[in-house]
Amino acid sequence: MKVKVHNDGKEKPQSFEASLEEARYYNFDYNFDIVCNGFGATEEEAIKNMEAAATHIYSMIGDMPMEGKHEIIYVDCFGKELK
Numbered sequence: 001m002k003v004k005v006h007n008d009g010k011e012k013p014q015s016f017e018a019s020l021e022e023a024r025y026y027n028f029d030y031n032f033d034i035v036c037n038g039f040g041a042t043e044e045e046a047i048k049n050m051e052a053a054a055t056h057i058y059s060m061i062g063d064m065p066m067e068g069k070h071e072i073i074y075v076d077c078f079g080k081e082l083k
Contacts, residue, residue, distance in 0.1 A: 003050065003070040005043055006077060014039035016046035020054060021073060034058075047072075 002021035009015065018038045034057055038050025047070070074082045 001070055002073055003047060004073050004075045004079060005046065006075050006079075007043070008077065011041075013041045016040050016043050018043070018046040018050040020050070043072075 004019050004021050006017045007015055008017075016039065018040075020034070020036045034054075036050055036054040036057060038046045038048065038053055040046035040049055076082055
């Protein structure tokens with residue numbers, strides 16, 4: 001999965017935010033977006049917290065796409081990819 005990471009540069013306990021770039025769930029009855037964010041003092045902590053939130057949400061709907069490595073995409077405060 002692609003994970004967006006943003007650092008606000010303030011060096012505070014929640015300076016990093018990690019979120020799933022594409023988190024959608026489809027089946028025959030439902031079609032909805034899933035919001036999974038994690039915050040932390042470091043990039044790793046934010047990703048770990050985002051994974052915990054995603055694991056909880058996806059376990060409730062019976063699907064688990066969080067396995068394996070993530071592609072990290074660094075973004076600005078508007079969610080646009082940094083180059």
